[in-house]
Amino acid sequence: MAIEFKPSPSLPPPSTAVGPVAWLRQNLFSSPLNVFLTLFSIYIIYLIVPPIIEWGIINATWEGASKAECTAGGACWAFINVYFEQFMYGLYPSEETWRINLAVILIVLLVGMFAIKAINKLFLSLTILLIYPVVAYFLFAGGVFGLEVVETSRWGGLFLTVLLGVVGIVASFPLGALLALGRRSNMPVAKSVSLVFIETIRAVPLITILFMASVMIPLFLPEGLNFNKLLRVLIGITLFSSAYMAEVIRGGLQAIPKGQYEAADAMGLTYWQSMVLVILPQALKLVIPGIVNSFISLFKDTTLVYIVGMFDFLGRIQAANHDTNWLGTTVEGYAFAAFVYWIFCFGMSRYSMALERKLDTGHKRN
Amino acid sequence: MTNTNMARAQLEQGESTIIEFNDVNKWYGDFHVLKNINFSIKKGERIVVCGPSGSGKSTMIRCINRLEEHQKGSILVDGIEMNNNLKNIEAIRKDVGMVFQHFNLFPHLTILENLTLAPIWVRKMPKKEAEEMAMHYLERVKIANQALKYPGQLSGGQQQRVAIARGLCMQPRIMLFDEPTSALDPEMIKEVLDTMIQLAEEGMTMVCVTHEMGFAKTVADRVVFMDAGEIVEANEPHEFFDNPQHDRTQMFLSQILNH
Ligand SMILES: Nc1ncnc2c1ncn2[C@@H]1O[C@H](COP(=O)(O)OP(=O)(O)O)[C@@H](O)[C@H]1O
Ligand SMILES: [Mg+2]
Numbered sequence: 001m002a003i004e005f006k007p008s009p010s011l012p013p014p015s016t017a018v019g020p021v022a023w024l025r026q027n028l029f030s031s032p033l034n035v036f037l038t039l040f041s042i043y044i045i046y047l048i049v050p051p052i053i054e055w056g057i058i059n060a061t062w063e064g065a066s067k068a069e070c071t072a073g074g075a076c077w078a079f080i081n082v083y084f085e086q087f088m089y090g091l092y093p094s095e096e097t098w099r100i101n102l103a104v105i106l107i108v109l110l111v112g113m114f115a116i117k118a119i120n121k122l123f124l125s126l127t128i129l130l131i132y133p134v135v136a137y138f139l140f141a142g143g144v145f146g147l148e149v150v151e152t153s154r155w156g157g158l159f160l161t162v163l164l165g166v167v168g169i170v171a172s173f174p175l176g177a178l179l180a181l182g183r184r185s186n187m188p189v190a191k192s193v194s195l196v197f198i199e200t201i202r203a204v205p206l207i208t209i210l211f212m213a214s215v216m217i218p219l220f221l222p223e224g225l226n227f228n229k230l231l232r233v234l235i236g237i238t239l240f241s242s243a244y245m246a247e248v249i250r251g252g253l254q255a256i257p258k259g260q261y262e263a264a265d266a267m268g269l270t271y272w273q274s275m276v277l278v279i280l281p282q283a284l285k286l287v288i289p290g291i292v293n294s295f296i297s298l299f300k301d302t303t304l305v306y307i308v309g310m311f312d313f314l315g316r317i318q319a320a321n322h323d324t325n326w327l328g329t330t331v332e333g334y335a336f337a338a339f340v341y342w343i344f345c346f347g348m349s350r351y352s353m354a355l356e357r358k359l360d361t362g363h364k365r366n
Numbered sequence: 367m368t369n370t371n372m373a374r375a376q377l378e379q380g381e382s383t384i385i386e387f388n389d390v391n392k393w394y395g396d397f398h399v400l401k402n403i404n405f406s407i408k409k410g411e412r413i414v415v416c417g418p419s420g421s422g423k424s425t426m427i428r429c430i431n432r433l434e435e436h437q438k439g440s441i442l443v444d445g446i447e448m449n450n451n452l453k454n455i456e457a458i459r460k461d462v463g464m465v466f467q468h469f470n471l472f473p474h475l476t477i478l479e480n481l482t483l484a485p486i487w488v489r490k491m492p493k494k495e496a497e498e499m500a501m502h503y504l505e506r507v508k509i510a511n512q513a514l515k516y517p518g519q520l521s522g523g524q525q526q527r528v529a530i531a532r533g534l535c536m537q538p539r540i541m542l543f544d545e546p547t548s549a550l551d552p553e554m555i556k557e558v559l560d561t562m563i564q565l566a567e568e569g570m571t572m573v574c575v576t577h578e579m580g581f582a583k584t585v586a587d588r589v590v591f592m593d594a595g596e597i598v599e600a601n602e603p604h605e606f607f608d609n610p611q612h613d614r615t616q617m618f619l620s621q622i623l624n625h
Contacts, residue, residue, distance in 0.1 A: 262433050263470035267484035267536060268459035277483060281474050359474075 056335075066325040079329040080336050083320045087336075090156015090311055096148060099139045100159050107132060129170070152230040158340065161313040164302040165344075168237040169295050175238065176245025177284075181275060183246065184253055194246070201243035207307050209236045214308035233305055241298045248290040252283030285359050292352035296345045313337065383442075384409045384540060384571055385430060390439035392425060399425050400436065401595040407573065409539075412566050414582040414603075415575045417592035418618060423575045426592065427542050430573065431462040444539060460488060463533025467545040469525045471517035477504070477528050478513040481535045489536070496535075503531040507561050523554025527561050534565075541565065543574040577622060583607065591615045 028038040059074025062081060070076035080087070089097045110128050113119055140163075142149045155163070182194030201209070213236035214229050256279055264274035284291070306315040317333040320326065385407040392400040399422050407413055415423050428434040429441055432448055432455045441448040443458045472480050481500035485491040491499070504510040507527040509520075517525055526546055533541055543562065547555045559581050566572055566585045576582070582589050582603055589606040591599045591614075599606070599615045610616045 257468075257470075259466060259468055259470035260472065263464075263466065263472070265433060266431055266459060266462070266464040267532075268456055268488040269484065270456075273487050277487065278472055282472075285474065 067328055068325075075332050075335070076326075076329050077332060079320070079326045079332050082326075083316075086157060086320065087313060087316050088158050090160055090316060091154040092150060092156070092159065093148070093154070096142070096150060099142070099147065103136045103139045106135070152228055155230065156311040157316045158313040160305075160310065161299075161302055162344075164234065164237060164305065164312065165295075165299040167234050168241050168298050168302065171234075171238040172241035172245050172298070173291075175242035177249050177280065179242060179246035180249035180253060183250055198243045198246050201240055202247075206237075206240050206301055207304055209240050210304055210308050212236070229308070230310070233308060233310065237298070237302060241294065244294050245291065248287050248294055249280075249283060251290065252285075252287035253279065255286050256282055285356075288352055288356050288359075292348055296348055299344060299348070300341060313340065382409045383407070384411075384444055385573070386440075386442040387426075387429075388440045388442075390426075390429065390436045390441060392429065392434065392436045392438075399595050400429070403439070403597060405590070405597060405600070407571065410569050410571055411587045412572045412585050413574065413588055413590060414586040415573065415590045415592060416577055416579075416582070416618070416622075417598075421592045422595040423592050424544050427544055427573050427575055430540070430542060431459050431464060433464075460536060461539045462542060463536050463538035463540070464542045465526070465529050465533055465544070465546045467549050469517070469522070469529045469549075471525055471529055471532070473517050476514050476516055477509070477520070480517065480528065481532050484532075484536050500531070500535055503534045504528070506534075506564070507531045508557075521554060522550045523557045526550060526554075526558045530558070530561055530565070540571045540573065543572065543576065545575050545577075547576065547578060579607070579623060591618065593618070 029035050055074045057074075059072045060077050061070040061072050061074065062077050064070060064076070064078035065082070067076055067079070070078060085094065085097070089100060092100065107128070110124070110132060113124055114121065138144050138147070140150065140155065141152070179194045179198055182190040183198065185191050185194075210233060213232040217232060260278060260282065261274065264278040269277065303312055303314045305312055306318075311319060314337050317337050321330050321333050383406045385405075387403045387405040390400055390403040391398070403426060415427065417423050425434050429436050429448070430443060436448075444461050446454050446458055448454065448458060471477075472483070475483065478497060478500055481503065482493065482496040485496040485499060486493055489496075501510055501513065504513055507530055509524055509527050509531070512520060512524065512528075517528065520528065530541075530546075546562070547558050550558060555578070559578060562572070562574070562581070563585055572585075574581075574586075586603050588600055589603050590597055591606070591610075591612075593614050599610065599612050601611075606615075607619065610619055
């Protein structure tokens with residue numbers, strides 16, 4: 001008869017040295033002040049969180065055709081549910097929204113390809129910056145390859161918000177860098193043009209610029225020469241953001257020691273070579289937090305396009321709040337908006353932190 | 367001393383002037399920083415420039431590659447007149463390597479990238495060829511095993527040797543040094559000086575601002591003493607040190623040699 005060997009499980013380490021108890025002791029109860037702060041925080045959390053969970057989850061209503069069906073006393077998420085497509089795509093035709101989804105999938109795949117070592121990064125960047133926008137534009141607008149034309153006035157919702165944000169960010173970045181270089185240049189023309197542009201734009205609120213872009217410019221343009229309102233708004237946002245970007249980048253340029261400029265000059269690099277190869281890479285790395293800060297605020301500012309009659313993500317939610325079937329769902333709408341904006345902005349901020357870590361090769365400057 | 371003799375012999379054969387200052391004057395606002403500089407340097411010559419702080423040594427050698435602009439007089443480098451013509455400035459900078467007191471390596475690039483930047487972008491050399499050449503010069507300054515590190519990961523002495531190698535990668539005809547050892551800890555000075563001595567022995571034209579008088583004695587063909595924007599005295603090292611002509615030179619030497 002074989003005797004079965006059963007190993008007894010090894011004993012866990014003493015709970016005072018490792019494990020949750022030790023962790024708690026070290027991090028939350030290490031001193032009287034910490035004990036007090038911990039208990040106080042727990043009390044605050046106790047006051048806030050359970051009611052939110054009760055309202056948002058336990059007593060929430062998820063399905064329904066009108067506010068009247070939300071009888072559980074909690075949040076009426078049915079409102080978001082019903083309007084979800086409009087919040088995402090605006091008035092983009094339902095049967096065509098796959099085009100937006102496809103464009104999103106494409107860009108995610110393209111950006112993901114940066115992780116593949118064998119791929120030429122320059123080629124990939126150029127594809128993303130030059131080819132992708134054209135493809136995306138035709139996907140969105142249609143009119144080629146039998147795609148149905150979708151007027152830009154029907155673009156809206158989160159789609160429009162992201163579009164305004166991304167185009168504004170991508171276009172204002174190089175423009176801002178140019179303006180920053182211009183403002184520091186020795187050439188009187190470049191210097192004064194940059195200076196006047198930056199100071200003028202910064203002295204005007206975004207609302208004014210959007211209003212000018214959509215209402216005033218057409219008044220001055222000759223009859224017939226009228227171009228798309230979305231395009232005008234995009235230009236307005238880009239110009240606005242580039243002025244701020246320029247000042248952030250200028251801060252970085254100023255922090256680069258004179259010796260770096262001199263070393264680059266002494267080797268015979270031209271002005272543009274020395275800027276692109278030596279100065280800007282260092283300056284931009286220094287101001288990543290400021291750049292991301294501008295991007296985040298631009299992303300949220302785009303919501304001001306409601307002033308010129310465009311319905312972005314927030315605009316769509318506000319409009320839906322006026323639906324007589326759904327009166328009294330303002331809180332749900334804004335909660336949803338806050339949640340989505342938070343995801344995007346938090347994502348940008350985390351990405352910038354990762355980028356900073358990646359670019360920091362741990363070397364001090366000289 | 368045989369090295370110096372050999373170099374002299376070479377010098378006497380090729381008497382061509384490579385740098386020429388004619389009545390050069392420069393002002394910073396009202397401040398007259400260079401006064402009537404007249405000086406010429408022959409191909410292959412090793413010049414050491416010394417003088418009290420603020421006497422205009424840096425300003426003078428930085429005029430040679432137009433990091434500073436002079437206002438009066440003329441400077442000729444390799445037969446090219448230094449003026450506002452960008453073509454001339456570019457041509458001269460290709461021929462002149464410079465090593466700075468604070469190294470001025472590019473911190474965002476690896477050592478290898480620091481060295482290949484100018485060959486690739488200014489000399490339009492293929493990347494592979496530039497890298498081979500860079501490795502060759504890194505071996506010469508005995509630092510090839512650090513090629514893939516970043517400047518911040520190297521000691522001061524190593525960084526300065528990289529800076530010398532970076533200057534050499536341009537395959538210049540002239541090397542300028544502006545106090546290359548003044549920012550270094552004492553134990554690192556020797557490794558940098560050794561590299562410079564080796565370079566001098568190979569016949570490179572060198573203009574070197576330094577207070578390393580031992581270096582001046584072994585390597586220099588002439589020592590130039592500057593004070594208050596003027597060249598006070600220029601002489602062969604043994605004459606310069608043993609028999610200085612001017613009071614100001616004597617005073618400077620007594621200060622610098624006695625501490
Ligand atoms: N950019 C500048 N503007 C005004 N004065 C300067 C500038 N650069 C240097 N100087 C002055 O010129 C003088 C000579 O400087 P420099 O050539 O650096 O001297 P050295 O290298 O001999 O110590 C010093 O008095 C210095 O203060
Ligand atoms: Mg100096």
